[in-house]
Amino acid sequence: MPKAVGIDLGTTNSVIAVMEGGRPEVIVNAEGARTTPSVVAYKGDERLVGQIARRQAALNPKATLFEVKRFIGRRWDEVREEAGRAPFTVKEGPGGSVRIEVNGKDLAPEQVSAEVLRKLVQDASAKLGEKIKDVVITVPAYFDNSQREATKQAGEIAGLNVLRVINEPTAAALAYGLEKKGNETVLVFDLGGGTFDVTILELGEGVFEVKSTSGDTHLGxxxxxxxxxxxxxxxxxxxxxxxxxxxxxxxxxxxxxxxxxxxxxxxxxxxxxxxxxxxxxxxxxxxxxxxxxxxxxxxxxxxxxxLRRVRQPVEQALADAKLGAKDIDEVILVGGSTRIPAVKRIVQDIIGKTPNESVNPDEAVALGAAVQAGIIQGDSSLGDIVLVDVTPLTLGVEVKGGMVAPMITRNTTVPAKKTEIYTTAENNQPGVEIVVLQGERPMAADNKSLGRFKLEGIPPMPAGRPQIEVTFDIDANGILHVTAKEKTSGKEASIRIENTTTLDKGDVDRMVREAEQNAEADKKRREKVEKRNNLDSLRVQALAQIDENANAPQDAKDRLKAAADEAEEAVRSDDDARIESAQKRLEEELRAFMTAGQGGGQDGQGGQPQASRQDDDVIDADFKPAE
The missing domain is CATH 3.90.640.10 (ATPase, substrate binding domain, subdomain 4)
Incomplete structure (x- = not known):
């Protein structure tokens, strides 16, 4: 059975990990690095991902996309200020969503994130020697429903089976507490590149129970x-x-x-x-x-x-968990920005304890996601681990007067399901529009609208008579599903979701097809570059044989030199047919040169040399010297 992996899809950098021998291990990428910059660049038909994209950003700022996680699942009016800070073009898309314009084409943030996920998984598949399909992806604990759904869609666009979406601080706690035997109350302080989360958990006897979570998705x-x-x-x-x-x-x-x-x-x-x-x-x-x-x-x-803004979520999480600073046994720092000395001082000042730095802040989240992937796949080495998480924000519906009627309050354990009965406000009302909201404010206008659900076909009845049953169901990913039916008549009505910022199924399917087409085009470009580089490597080897065998017959040297010159011209031409012809001729001349005994003694074998190839030096669709 192919292994499932855990992925920390970060704002600045991303990491992928897998369970090996009962322990989570980070998988290095094709460049040999443990983290991959969450950067995607578009150069003509070519896409560059990771460090190679980051290196060329200054020369290609309009088409090099970074920190895209800050836009995923968001509405345009939420990110207008952040969009204005980017060197590339971020604009309003359909239904108030966010789009990024690159080379005249509008891209959804999910598409760009999918490129990062694909790079991580392709590199990991090469390292593990098996194709990876199943993944657990982490999200900030304070991500709302739209952002979680959009992250899941990014994985689908990348061609992956997203087993679970798990909160980043919870994943970090899994990595920290995997080998802990005693009972502890832990506060995870996660300040990453784009978001800030605080989560309080109780750990003990294989149970990881989230007590509360708070945060700020506009701080990083x-x-x-x-x-x-x-x-x-x-x-x-x-x-x-x-x-x-x-x-x-x-x-x-x-x-x-x-x-x-x-x-x-x-x-x-x-x-x-x-x-x-x-x-x-x-x-x-x-x-x-x-x-x-x-x-x-x-x-x-x-x-x-x-720095002042990091205090409030910590205090809120403590209050929601009904705990004081003295009740916290350990503070775990996660995210690269926790290395800022002033941040560490603030944490120590609030909790009164020196933060525990035993986990790598850049890798802990991915390691914990790998543990969660192992749990889902039934990894026997993990024993019995129970993960109990919560929903970060209150979910409710809009009622008469523009008020919010809460359905599921924040920090409710997930999965969760709640049903409430509502009715009509006017006589003979043929339908109702149910506005689903997420947030903590009492007025609907001050919270985020997740969608508008139209329930139509209600039989004519006096106001207050219809019994409209609304059910909120949050799955283990923290993603909300809503259903509604009219009970009095016994007739169920259809629900239609409108004006959400996430992509509809048609868009996702189209982007999956585009991604597959792009992957095939990338493969062809890579093969073309590989042929060109192999020929050039063989040319250099042929010239070295001529220099090292000064006593060889002049006509043999001349023929080999002519073949090498033809190879050089073929490489410059970038013509596939010419490259193949030049490769064939150069191999024949080099074989003849060595078979005659004129240049075969250098390697002690006398056999045919092959163009050198180092797979680990391949970066996206290009080659470079190993670093």
């Missing part, structure tokens, strides 16, 4: 980076009267420099940000450079309001 490391970007841009504008944020290439370089500075300030008291040739003077066309020294104290001043 990218927001800290943005403060540095704004500071650099403002300082430069004061000096040169030019806003670098209006230049996509300059903005991309600022974003990369800001992230690097933030990381360096975790271990140093100050850092120098140097960006030569950041732009040109618009009048004289002379190059302009940016160089600034940023101290840790200044960084904390720039991010003071963000």
């Amino acid at each position: 490391g990218a927001d800290f980076d943005q403060r540095i970007v704004n500071w650099l841009a403002s300082e430069f504008q004061k000096e040169h009267n030019f806003d670098l944020r209006k230049d996509p290439q300059a903005l991309q370089r600022l974003i990369e420099a800001a992230e690097k500075a933030k990381i360096e300030l975790s271990n140093a008291s100050e850092t120098t940000i140097s960006l030569p040739f950041i732009t040109f003077d618009p009048e004289t066309r002379t190059p302009l450079h940016l160089e600034r020294t940023l101290s840790r104290a200044k960084f904390e001043e720039l991010t003071a309001d963000l």
